[in-house]
Amino acid sequence: MSAAAQRVDTGRAxxxxxxxxxxxxxxxxxxxFPFIGRSRRFEIWAHYxxxxxxxxxGRWQFYFHVHDRAEKDSARHPQEHGHIHLFRRSPQGKLTHFAGLALDARGLPLCWFATNQWVTGERWADAASLVRELAHFELRLRGPLSGAGLWLGDMVRFYATPLRQMLEQRDAALERHCRRHDQTRAQxxxxxxxxxxxxxxxxxxxxxxxxxxxxTQ
Known part of the structure; x- marks a missing residue:
């Protein structure tokens, strides 16, 4: 995609x-609201x-959830109410974590983040594999979450360049950790x-x- 076309796509997103x-x-x-507004009872850790x-x-999967506020977590944004986990999905249903998006209590985005493998039990993929998905990313759903899917797709496309950098930084941080602590990737x-x-x-x-x-809308 040319720089001009990328600017147009970013603006549209x-x-x-x-x-x-x-x-x-x-x-x-x-x-x-699209995630939890219709729930009769909202529960910590439950998927919405x-x-x-x-x-x-069938290539993408996502959900929203909220952690227990009493849980100490220095990695979580101090204003976070909950977050969306977005996964790439294999034909066999295996999930690879693409990115998380933290939201505040008003539903406004605060930050993207890249988790460690144990957090979601994902099938890990290197950044190079994931960033290839950014050029033509979209989420199409039917039903009450169709608008939320389009919104999340727009968010991914709008932040595509910094998301690529974040995923590359994730891999670099993993390698530094392995060297510093004499660990394998699996460890x-x-x-x-x-x-x-x-x-x-x-x-x-x-x-x-x-x-x-x-x-204008």
């Missing part, structure tokens, strides 16, 4: 994500939706001292407003 949040805001709702969301291609993946290898703070919605131009 920013506009799409902002417009979806604006439509919800006009209804007095946030981006948390209950059996995760899988896009129509480092299971090391519970490390929950997050790298993260990407975001300034939302200011980041998008600077790229999207005026909203």
């Amino acid at each position: 920013a506009h799409g994500a902002l417009a979806r949040q604006l439509r919800l805001a006009r209804q007095g709702r946030s981006m948390l 939706p209950r059996h995760d969301a899988v896009d129509s291609s 480092a993946w299971a090391d519970r001292r490390v929950a997050v290898w790298s993260s990407l703070p975001v300034n939302w919605p200011q980041d998008a407003l600077s790229a999207a131009g005026p909203l």
